Amino acid sequence: MRLLQHHRIVNLLLLATISLRFSTVSLADNWPQWRGTGSNGISTAESIPTHWSTTENVAWRSPLPGQGGATPAVWGKYLFVTSADGDDLVLIAIDTDSGKHLWQRKVTDGNQNARAGEGNSASASPSTDGEHVWVFFSRGDNFTSAILACYDYSGNEVWKFDVADRFGKIDIQFGMTSTPVLHEEALYLQLLHGAMKRGDDTRTGKVVKLNKLTGETIWEVDRETIAVFECKHSYASPFLYSDGNQQFLIVHGADCTTGHALDDGRELWRLGGLNADNDPENKAYDLYFRFVSSPAFGQGKIVVPTCKNGPTFAINVNSELKGEVTGKESVVAWSIQETPDVSIPLIVDxxxxxxxxxxxxxCIELETGSEVYHQRTHTVQHRSSPLYADGHIYFCGKDGVCTVLKAGRDFEIVAENDMAGETITASPIVANGTLYLRTYAGLYAIRK
Structure with a gap:
């Protein structure tokens, strides 16, 4: 009898261990928010297809009611995606096994197109923690307001408010596309915008922390710069940096990049010099220098893009990263006179x-900034950010052709996959062993 009880206990412990392992793996394989679990565009999944079409290696295709540049968020069997539906802006829950729409909720109306239809109000990506999902929509004529909302997994609204009512009228030419950061019990927002008047002195943006379950403001801080005209407008998203030693929020826009403390929002460090020394009186100062691409981080460094023909910087996350770090040799690791403009840099190894x-x-070396290669892939406008999975880099052109590169120092195109002309501006993601591609017309689940 004792021997039987011993075996039962051993079996129960074994089952518990297996369950814990599967639970841990499942958590790691979700894609909870913009740029994934690590906020770095990297998936740990293996055996992701490198070749596909609109039919080959397609588990399912789920039609969408309208366009949008937001990537999905995935947790278990739930996939969440935002979209325009005529004038309405909606949140859709989709079953990841079948592609069936579980529910659709109208969050607000007032969809507005931008850049001749290239963008619209459904640009910020949703975020989820396994129980709730958060969405952010810019809306209204000239994008003067924005709605932030929280829903549960049954599609019930938990809270919703107009960001412009609480933090001031939004004034940004192509809409507030920034995706909030979800971390522990809070949401973090960067609201960087301003009037499109050359002589306007309104040069203050805001960084905000909210209670994720109530929407209540925990803190809001002003972020002052000397940026003018369109330079005040940032379409980039904030990110949370954490390496075990340092943790802070990265905010990017208005001619500079800043780090902010999570407890009270105070500015910890600032990198300037991104737009002709950040001096509007400088003849080289570009009045249209608005950031779209966001910084990337990894291996103890932050890679800071700018826009157009501006530079890219890399800064060291070390004990010297504090206060004004512009030109500080112990912090600024390198700079190059090229930048991706729209796509977020991808750091792998x-x-x-x-x-x-x-x-x-x-491709450049993270440590030195030395160029490894600079090669042409598919020649068309690219609006998506690259994804790394299983030794490959995935990205898509606006015309629906998705390129797969072999990661590493040797340039090698593994595949070019044509989605039959379906427009793509959203970035590819991988969750639970499946590659998801969002086109203007539908959502594809790609797996072997």
Missing amino acids: DLVYLLHKDGKMQ
């Missing part, structure tokens, strides 16, 4: 991949 908007891929 000791290399940085910069996807330029014309489809050229530039």
Whole structure:
């Protein structure tokens, strides 16, 4: 009898261990928010297809009611995606096994197109923690307001408010596309915008922390710069940096990049010099220098893109990263006179991949900034950010052609997969062993 009880206990412990392992793996395989679990565009999944079409290796295709550039968020069997549906802005829950729509909720109306239809109000990506999902929509004529909302997994609204009512009227030419950061019990937002008048002195943005379950403001701080005109407008997203020693929020826009403390929002460090020394009186100062691409981080460094023909910087996350760090040799590791403009840099091991908007891929050494290669891929406008999975780099052109590169120092195109002309501006993601591609017309689940 004792021997039987011993075996039962051993079996129960074994089952518990297996269950814990599967639970841990499942958590790691979700894609809870913009740029994934590590906020770095990297998936640990294996055996992801490198070749596909609109039918080959397609588990399912789920139609969408309208366009949007937001990537999905995935947790277990739930996939969440935002979209325009005529004038309405909606949140859709989809079953990851079948592609069936579980429910659709109208969050607000007032969809507005931008850049001749290239973008719209459904640009910020949703975020989820396994129980709730958060969405952020810019809306209204000239994008003067924005709605932030929280829903549960049954589609019930938990809270919702107009960000403009609480933090001031939004004034940004192509809409507030920034995706909030979800971390522990809070949401973090960067609200960087301002009037499109050359002589306007309104140069203050805001950084905000909210209670994720109630929407209540925990803190809001002003972020002052001397940026003018369109330079005040940032379409980039904030990110949380954490390496075990330091933890802070990265905010990018208005001619500079800043780090902020999570407890009270105070500014910890500032990197300037991104736009002609941040001096509007400088003849080289570009009045249209608005950031779209966001910083990337990894291996103890932050890679800071700018826009257009501006530079890219890399800074060291060390004990010297505090206060004004512009030109500080112990902090600024390197700079190059090229930048991806729209796509977020991708850091894998000791290399940085910069996807330029014309489809050229530039690979540089993370430590030194030395160029490894700069090669042309598919020649078309690229709006998506690259993804790394299982030794490969995935990215898509606006015309629906998705390129797969072999990661590493040797440039090698593994595949070019044509989605039959379906427009793509959203970035590819991988969750629970499946590659998801969001086009203007539908959502594809790709797996072997």
